[in-house]
Amino acid sequence: MKLYPLFLLPTASAFAPTAFLRRQHTSLDASVGIVFGTSTGSTEEVADAIASRINEVLGSGSCDPPICVDNVVGTLSSTFSTYSSVICGTPTWNTGAETERSGTAWDEVYYGEMGDLKLEGKKVAVFGLGDQESYGENYADASGELYDVLQSLGVKSFGETTVDDSYVHEESKAQRGDKFVGLLCDQANQDDLTPGRVERWVDQLVAEGFFADGAGTAETQQADGDVEVVGRDKITVEVLKEVEEAPSSPVSFDATWKGYRNEKKGSTLWVNQENRVESYTTQN
Template identity: 55%
Template sequence: FTTILAPFGTRHRSAFARSSTAIDATAVFFGTSTGNTEEVADLIVAKLNELGHEAPEPICVDGVVGDLKTEFSKYEALIVGTPTWNTGADTERSGTAWDEVYYGELDDLDLSGKNVAVFGLGDQISYGENYADATGELHEVFSKLGCKIFGATEIDDSYEHEASKAIKDGKFCGLLCDQVNQDDLSEDRVDKWVKQLVSEGFMSSGGAAAAPAASAPEPVEAIEAPPASKPAVEVIHSRDGWVGHDNGESTLWVNSENRRESYLTKN
């Protein structure tokens, strides 16, 4: 068996497709019934990209039910969005696949320390007593999982609701939009909010996805130069589900969540 001496850090990235530092920074996940939440998700991704923060196209949660563990582990930070439906109930108010995953699949994930920001859509005129309630539920679910929540917003004069479960400690727990009555305000709200997330350090590394797992090998000493050539790769199945790819000079460990750690090895 190989002896682990040191991690590659970013220096040996060319030897492998990705390293643990190459995890994508931010992704926007949303649920929707009639498309409004997707519209705002699109605005958020466009603004992230405009500000130089790479993010893939928004990901509809319906498409990743059953595979959230894999999908979430690809990103350091998650922006999650929901509409609100069905006035009155305390839980399962999104009317989307979020309701299905909140108290089952999501509950089973270790998202402790992950950076999360929430946004929500509602109709503050027709449902003024329950404006965007489901955003509050989304916030609660991710908070209880130990996520670091960013992006609470001031309730300024542009909002006309009476009450909302998305209000926590006198603020909205994230970005609230209203494509039914105030679609003309969404772009500015998104602009302001994404800049706020940047200033809060939301996109900085340090989320759970980048933290070393308990079962990962301990790094000891960094090395300076990449190997001159890449020998044949030996695959090692070991370490609590981690699979090692040893090219004779180094080992890339990959776990079941597609987490990657690179280490110098010595036979």
Template identity: 40%
Template sequence: MKQAGIFFGSSSGKTAAIASRIQDKMGSDKADLWDVEVSSPEELLGYEVLILGIPTWGIGKVQEDWEHFMSRLEDFDLSGKKVALFGLGDQESYPETFADALGKLYEVLQKTGCSFTGSWPVAGYSFEGSAAVKGGRFVGLVLDEENQPDLTNERLDKWLKDIFTSTPKQNVYHGR
């Protein structure tokens, strides 16, 4: 079993593409890729590190595959799991609800007993409100492929380095 599981939901393909880039950067020998549309929460149990990717649709809506997956997570025990979150949003079109789905996923996961890693600074974004901000930081990496695609690669590299530096046992990122 690989050390990390990357789980994502994607309607337009953008979150799937980011999940695939993360796997490429880590190495496919270190991380498995799972689409939540065709997987179950039980699959989360097979990994020490979970990387979960969720897009926000329109005015703060959770992507449809994640809606179903999240409803099954509510009574799940993920104690001992290290969870890193990433989300996609559009800060210009939806500045009041930027990356809200990421915050909603975080709220559900808080009840599972997991520990979180990979919070991300809000500096460098222009938005008015986000359910994904807790304690002045995003609960995970936020990417805006509509307005800031040129920053994605640099943000991914820094975030992955931060995640796996904070969990030295999980030496799965090699900066590819």
């Protein structure tokens, strides 16, 4: 007789007792799109890295290939409505102006076509590129404008990040207090930090529920901040019942699970690390 564990119980007392709230083939079936602007290709590189990471975490095909905003001017409405979660990215170009400094087609649509978009409640996250060494007083300013335009349209924003010591800029319109409005990268000076930043950011978006069906919460923080990432070693698999057939539930109990702790909600989102598709939430 083969044994199939029916329940996973976290051993750490902080997480007990545990009850399943839902099991699903994720929350991660929502459609995800990336729209970016670029002049010299760096923002596209980061957009591609984000898409790759999403597909790695959520399963191949979860994220469509990134779309250059220049190619969808005039049809932005249908582009945004295709996706339940949209990631928008931009570089910054110093023109001496306060606004419209992406140097891309974003500047053409911010105060025209975008004003007609129906984005109330749409899940959106922002990323941006800049050069902290050469433009330290205006690092990634245009990401702040992109964020503000989207906010003015009533989107639900995800993916704000904590400004940590790895950033050496002096000022940025994309910085609000100790937070950036999204993921900021610097391919000119810190391209070696980009893969780690992208990885942590996508993991954060998962934890915030950005990819989930429904509205998500955006309440969790970066993994190196308030989120407690719990590994397999803190879980025990308890065999509560012996069965001859595999349970009909899609959840693979013998897989390795990674937990994303949301302290505010008092819940943990568990993602199957082998197929990165299955997930469930425990409340305690």
